[in-house]
Amino acid sequence: MSKVDVLLGLQWGDEGKGKIVDVLAPKYDVVARFQGGPNAGHTLEFDGIKHVLHQIPSGIFREKTKNIIGNGVVLDPVIFRAEIDKLAKFNLDIKKNLFISKKATLILPTHRLLDAAYEKAKGENKIGSTLKGIGPTYQDKIGRQGLRVGDILSDNFKDRLKKLTDIHFKILKDHQVDFNWNELEAQFLDAVKFLREFKLIESEYFLNQELKAGSSILAEGAQGALLDIDFGSYPFVTSSNTVTAGACTGLGIAPRHIGEVYGIFKAYSTRVGSGPFPTELEDENGQLMRKEGNEFGSTTGRPRRCGWIDIPSLKYSIMINGVTQLLMMKADVLSIFPTIKVCTNYQLGNGSVTDTVPYEIVNEKISPIYKELKGWNEPLNGNSKESLPSELNDYIKFLENELKVPITLVSTGPDRTQTIHRSLQIA
Numbered sequence: 001m002s003k004v005d006v007l008l009g010l011q012w013g014d015e016g017k018g019k020i021v022d023v024l025a026p027k028y029d030v031v032a033r034f035q036g037g038p039n040a041g042h043t044l045e046f047d048g049i050k051h052v053l054h055q056i057p058s059g060i061f062r063e064k065t066k067n068i069i070g071n072g073v074v075l076d077p078v079i080f081r082a083e084i085d086k087l088a089k090f091n092l093d094i095k096k097n098l099f100i101s102k103k104a105t106l107i108l109p110t111h112r113l114l115d116a117a118y119e120k121a122k123g124e125n126k127i128g129s130t131l132k133g134i135g136p137t138y139q140d141k142i143g144r145q146g147l148r149v150g151d152i153l154s155d156n157f158k159d160r161l162k163k164l165t166d167i168h169f170k171i172l173k174d175h176q177v178d179f180n181w182n183e184l185e186a187q188f189l190d191a192v193k194f195l196r197e198f199k200l201i202e203s204e205y206f207l208n209q210e211l212k213a214g215s216s217i218l219a220e221g222a223q224g225a226l227l228d229i230d231f232g233s234y235p236f237v238t239s240s241n242t243v244t245a246g247a248c249t250g251l252g253i254a255p256r257h258i259g260e261v262y263g264i265f266k267a268y269s270t271r272v273g274s275g276p277f278p279t280e281l282e283d284e285n286g287q288l289m290r291k292e293g294n295e296f297g298s299t300t301g302r303p304r305r306c307g308w309i310d311i312p313s314l315k316y317s318i319m320i321n322g323v324t325q326l327l328m329m330k331a332d333v334l335s336i337f338p339t340i341k342v343c344t345n346y347q348l349g350n351g352s353v354t355d356t357v358p359y360e361i362v363n364e365k366i367s368p369i370y371k372e373l374k375g376w377n378e379p380l381n382g383n384s385k386e387s388l389p390s391e392l393n394d395y396i397k398f399l400e401n402e403l404k405v406p407i408t409l410v411s412t413g414p415d416r417t418q419t420i421h422r423s424l425q426i427a
């Protein structure tokens with residue numbers, strides 16, 4: 001029996017998952033998204049093309065790869081249709097290569113309105129959600145009243161839609177939200193009709209049969225471990241399990257079938273939306289990082305908050321995910337800095353020093369303790385591991401020594417080709 005390798009973000013998202021899934025996809029028969037929804041923005045660059053995917057897995061540009069949207073995903077049919085339209089110019093055989101779980105939960109237009117209403121009600125304490133309806137949709141799933149993709153095939157789908165939207169209307173009325181339901185419903189039903197044309201499957205059977213047949217599977221995470229609903233900086237998190245365990249529940253894969261766990265991280269840190277960020281740089285260096293790394297949200301266009309790398313939080317993410325290989329992204333962005341700082345420990349409000357993530361991450365005063373390393377301060381032009389400057393190799397070794405997991409891939413630019421394999425293992 002083959003294995004399911006998992007690729008997921010170890011920080012607050014946007015680590016470069018889309019790029020690496022696209023790079024690795026030719027080595028896999030199947031790529032499967034297991035959680036999240038259109039809050040994700042996964043960027044792929046190759047042959048002069050730059051493309052952002054939201055709900056469709058990042059293996060879609062590879063002709064031989066089957067792409068699965070798993071049961072753990074929340075799917076917005078309207079955004080799905082727009083995504084498919086945007087892909088039309090690439091002449092891909094999407095109807096052949098894309099499979100959608102009947103058990104994925106549907107995002108309704110009212111979920112998006114609720115998301116905005118809840119954020120508004122939170123005022124200054126807002127999560128900074130992407131306003132794609134993620135939280136309210138997972139709420140309905142867990143509340144056992146959600147609608148699923150498979151429901152669109154049933155004769156009474158419209159009745160079920162009415163039942164759920166009636167509940168939403170009451171809440172929206174309380175929040176004094178105005179909207180034109182006729183318009184939204186017509187657009188939604190049109191998109192649902194479009195969705196019916198795709199392969200709607202029982203993805204847990206599909207994937208387990210693939211495993212039995214010896215196919216290799218790559219599970220593609222969205223967001224990052226520090227946004228996980230259980231382990232992230234609650235309440236400033238997303239509403240799904242972004243960690244490795246989420247691949248099991250979000251795809252119907254038993255834990256014993258998990259193989260390699262690729263933990264992907266930027267050579268520094270970014271976060272978009274509210275919530276704690278111990279190494280955030282609110283000075284000129286933060287602005288330089290944002291400019292050099294083009295750190296603006298792929299889904300919302302919001303500027304990303306930037307800061308130095310954070311070892312305590314990476315250690316935490318590695319622990320809860322069982323990471324077997326680390327992939328370091330955007331090393332090129334640090335080329336502008338003569339000195340690079342690494343946060344090795346946190347000093348808490350009472351003066352104690354720790355390399356663990358405190359429970360009170362939101363209210364605790366956390367001051368990062370830094371170690372300074374010499375930067376390489378030169379562009380990264382080569383594409384072999386021998387071409388890496390010695391200071392970058394020192395940075396990599398320092399991180400490996402702290403994190404106790406090998407860094408098997410280094411990314412030096414957004415393009416597919418700007419990828420240096422150090423000792424990447426595929427299960």
Ligand code: GDP
Pocket residue numbers: 009013014015016017018019040041042043044045292293294297298329330331332333411412413414415
């Ligand atoms: P994802 O959500 O994890 O897939 O990441 P995003 O696509 O939201 O954000 C990553 C951004 O960094 C995208 O604009 C990528 O094109 C870009 N990117 C990926 N790897 C590299 C890299 O090694 N260097 C640089 N400069 N940009 C990169």
Ligand code: IMO
Pocket residue numbers: 009012013014015039040041042127128129130131132133134135221222223224227236237238239272273274298
């Ligand atoms: P990818 O897959 C970065 C953040 C939002 C907000 C919080 C909750 O591209 O890495 P939500 O809309 O999920 O309710 O928002 O999570 N967030 C992301 N940040 N990358 C993402 O996805 C994100 N998806 C959600 O900014 O702070």
Ligand code: MG
Pocket residue numbers: 013014015040041042043298299
């Ligand atoms: Mg992203």
